[in-house]
Amino acid sequence: MDSKIILVTGATNGLGREEAKALLAQGHTVILHGRNREKTLTVQKELVAETGNPNTDVLIADLESLAEVKAMAQEFTAKYDRLDVLVNNAGNQYGTRWAGTAEGHEKTMAVNLFAPVLLSLLLIDSLKKSPRARIVTVSSASHAQGGKPFIDDIELKDNYSFRRAYGLSKLYVIWAMRSLRKHLSEQGIETIDVNTTHPGIALTNLGGSEKRPWYMTVIYTVGRPLAPLLMRTAAQGAAPTIYAATSPEVEGLSDRYYGPKGLEQVSERHYTPANEAAVWNYCMKVVDPYLR
Ligand SMILES: NC(=O)c1ccc[n+]([C@@H]2O[C@H](COP(=O)([O-])OP(=O)(O)OC[C@H]3O[C@@H](n4cnc5c(N)ncnc54)[C@H](OP(=O)(O)O)[C@@H]3O)[C@@H](O)[C@H]2O)c1
Known part of the structure; x- marks a missing residue:
């Protein structure tokens, strides 16, 4: 397989590290993204030692900040000069009360x-320079457990709960990635697969x-000691994303x-074209100041 340039967000722990x-x-x-420089450099050293591949770099940003x-x-x-694969892996869960960045x-x-x-969106030009690029975004089975979307309250100012916020964020990101693929097609960009x-x-x-x-x-x-029996390892959990990032079977496939x-x-x-469009339009409104 050709050597690709791949950016993995949240590469400092769990699935992203794997x-x-x-x-x-x-x-x-x-390219390993992390939010803490020291931790990211440590993981970089470990991964080079574990794989024998020195071709790594680090990028630091707290993803709570769109400016970062x-x-x-x-x-x-x-x-x-190009990006072949963007893996949007980083994700988080927050508390029982609404908290703002x-x-x-x-x-x-x-x-x-x-x-x-x-x-x-900011890396589309770099992805366009790859003959065949991919965007892979890690969602969750919890996308089905966030309940009814609050389309007029995407950021859950009046409707927040821990479960709803996490579940809906993971549903919305699936919808947003499907909208992104449509948005790329409208611009005649067919070389970037989005899954x-x-x-x-x-x-x-x-x-x-x-x-x-x-x-x-x-x-x-209570569950941690039993976790190895009940849960997948991080390496097992990472497998679908690794597959989507580089398997030749995925080439040319989106959505x-x-x-x-x-x-x-x-x-x-909870899918309707109107709901998906509302989420995309809301995202575009939020990110617009950072695209200029
Ligand atoms: N584990 C599961 O069972 C499961 C199930 C469904 C979906 N997922 C999804 O899988 C992805 C990876 O999660 P994981 O399970 O591997 O969790 P994890 O072990 O906590 O790793 C999450 C990664 O994201 C980074 N991160 C979190 N908040 C960040 C922020 N504000 N700015 C920058 N980086 C941030 C973390 O950085 P630090 O190292 O600095 O904390 C870490 O590198 C997430 O999108 C998660 O929602 C996980």
Whole structure:
């Protein structure tokens, strides 16, 4: 396989670290994104030692900040003349109460939805320079568990709950990536494949850096010793994303959702063209100031 230039967000832990490791082992150049420089440089050293592939670089941005997403994209484009694969892996879970970023956005939506949409848009020119590029975004089976979308309250100012925010952010990012593919087609760009994935339930640090709701703390504390029996490993959870990122079988395919069972079905329970368009339009309104 040709050596590709691949950017993996959230490469410092869990699934992203495994995705980066597997992609380095395949011989690609992998740019590791993290939010903490020291931690990201440590992971970089570990991955080079584990894979024997020195072709790595790091980019630092807190994805709660769209300004930092923009700066990271600018740093990438200044250094690299093309991007072959963007893996929007980073994601997070927040607490029981609505919390806003410094830029005023609900944190779950900022990290899980607005950041991957903005990063993808800012890197389109780099992806266009690849003969055949891919955007792979890690969603979740929880996309079916966020309940009814609040289309007039995407950032859940009046309707927040932990479960709703995470589930809906993962549903909206699937819709947004499908809209992005349509948006690319409208511009005559057919060389960028856009797909989403989910890992099943994998043992990682997801949400561990934030103040979890009490019931999640109980589940993790009581369930942790049993986790190896009940959950997939991070390496197993990373497999669908690695497949979507580089398998020749995916070339030329878009709007697919890959999981542990291979090609899987997105829950279309709350899908309507109007809902999907509303989410895309909202994302575009949020990211617009950072696209100029
Ligand atoms: N684990 C599961 O069972 C599961 C199930 C469904 C979907 N997912 C999805 O899989 C993806 C990877 O999650 P994971 O399970 O591997 O969790 P994880 O172990 O917590 O890793 C998440 C990664 O995202 C980074 N990250 C989180 N918030 C960030 C922010 N504000 N700015 C920049 N980076 C940030 C983390 O950085 P730090 O290292 O600095 O914390 C870490 O590198 C996420 O999109 C998650 O929603 C996971």
